[in-house]
Amino acid sequence: MNTPKIAAMVGLATSLFVTAGAGAAEYNFKLHHFLGPQTPSHLETVAPWAEAIEKASDGRVEIEIFPSMSLGGTPPELVGQARDGVVDIVWTVNGYTAGLFPRTEVFELPFVHRNDPKATNLAMHDLFEDELRQEYKGLEVMFLHVHQGNGLHTVDKEVRSPEDVAGLKIRTPSRTGAWTIEALDAAPAAMPVPSLPQALSKKTVDAAFVPFEIIPSLKLEQQTNYQIEGADQTRFGTLVFQMSMNKGRWDALPEDIQQIFKDHSGPEWLAHLGQVWAENDDEGIAQAIAAGNTHIVLDQAQTDAFEKALEPVIARWVDEATKSGIDGEGLLQKARAAIEKHVE
Template sequence: MNTPKIAAMLGLATGLLASSASFAAEYNFKLHHFLGPQTPSHLETVAPWAEAIEKASDGRVEIEIYPSMSLGGTPPELVGQARDGVVDIVWTVNGYTAGLFPRTEVFELPFVHRNDPAATNLAMHDLFEDHLREEYKGLEVMFLHVHQGNGLHTVDKDVRTPADVAGLKIRTPSRTGAWTIEALDAAPVAMPVPSLPQALSKKTVDAAFVPFEIIPSLKLEQQTQYQIEGTDQTRFGTLVFQMSMNKGKWDSLPEDIQQIFKDHSGPEWLAQLGQVWAENDIEGIEQATAAGNEHIVLDQAQTDAFEKALMPVITRWVDEANKAGIEGEALLQSAKDAIAAHNQ
């Protein structure tokens, strides 16, 4: 090959490398989470959030998402992975690390959260700086959110009253969920949600507290016959999720990049997220009923009976909070007031 051709090829290669470098992101992040890439959670929460930040940064930020625990470990280890800097960002369930976020638990309690995830999302945002931030040491919380709320899914039990639940083995992902089950004289079984279909099919559990949105992803209509909720979509508590970054990574970012993350994690996003999860819940229950399952909506008197039966869960949380040096009653009232304000 003659010298001019070699020079031309070298020049082309150099130009391509320079062009590639010019498009390389300045700030790269690994985002790890526990659900699959085809779940609504991934497609409508995790991925859109990351894409919006990348777009707003004009290519300076790249967020590589690793679903299904593909970087290793188990779901309860995600918070530790973020704190230790094993990964940069995690999306996870607070309750997978029981007792680590006791203040935030107040939003999971039955009949504190009722039926509006957007209202609870915004209430947590309102209370975060003054009441919640201190329990997220080692993390920079991008946002907290909840799902629509826990419906009761049973393999073959028609449930209309608290007494109907007694004796069942019920899956829960959280401490507050376990307290709810115990208050109904049932047996809590802790497990991450990906393990649920097999547990139901083998009757390791008789039922589960999960939202309806997860039905299509896990094909729960194939393992259950009944989906139960209270009147006006009232649920038996909910679950708090967090999107959090390693604090050292956050502190290393310039203010303009930090601001992009903040701009896409605030009230507008939280309200949108609440609506998305509420709509996905409707789609989930439609799939279950189309498969022949029975959707039981308790009337007001039946719902009130469950609320009365679950009051000890509230008392238990307040007592635990007080023992931990948290003003339980005051935080409970603040949470209720904030949710009510956004419900209006």
């Protein structure tokens, strides 16, 4: 990461994105993320969270949001930017830094997370202190959350069985996603989601694992013809996102300011996020259907065939975790139980 270059760009980016009254607060934070300012992620996750904290602080806190990597660097560098103190807070995808958060990966696995972001969000919150915190050194995690889950978007291939996926080149942002693709005898292509439209238009990928909520932002209905998911909205895994602050910056805050951040990052917020991301997914698939795309919902037998085909992905994660000193099987069972606890 070119830290001096990124730091030098802060002044310019501030002039573009600083909110009114910057500098008047006692505690000013720069929040950096990779998606555009008109995406649902920015408008319904990042911005409302920052605004709620500012309001609760009675003006003592100000959070300047810098979308679209406007402070420089690439999405995989966001975690490092927060750890190094180049920025104060980042919202990013864990999978962009492959292998850095192996314990948290358990929640991304296909048929561990199925179709309920609220349940998975709350499950991660339940297990965070005892099982996950240790892998976020240099960071103070505000919250972790997931999206509805990965649907399969194909350019011109109708998919109803694992065999239909074989041979496709498929975009994924994470190593668990890559394992899923490999288990289906397809070829993974790693890339952040902003790069996806160009990759589809240039035919460098045939398909992508992404949620339906991103369809309007990236205009994926123009690049693909088929959107596929399992029975009862079952998905092929998911992604974990984190909102994290530089640990040194966090430790220097007074307890009352820390408490404001905690109050707006807990179970109530995580349940709300789960609902928001599920609703955004419904809106995304509606747009694709309105554009004439084909929405394929697998029946239960077809979904079961994918679950069986993807069992090796879970076994691979357990094996990788065990080799690195993690009780993979134990954590898998804890994750499943925690999710099930919150399914309504």
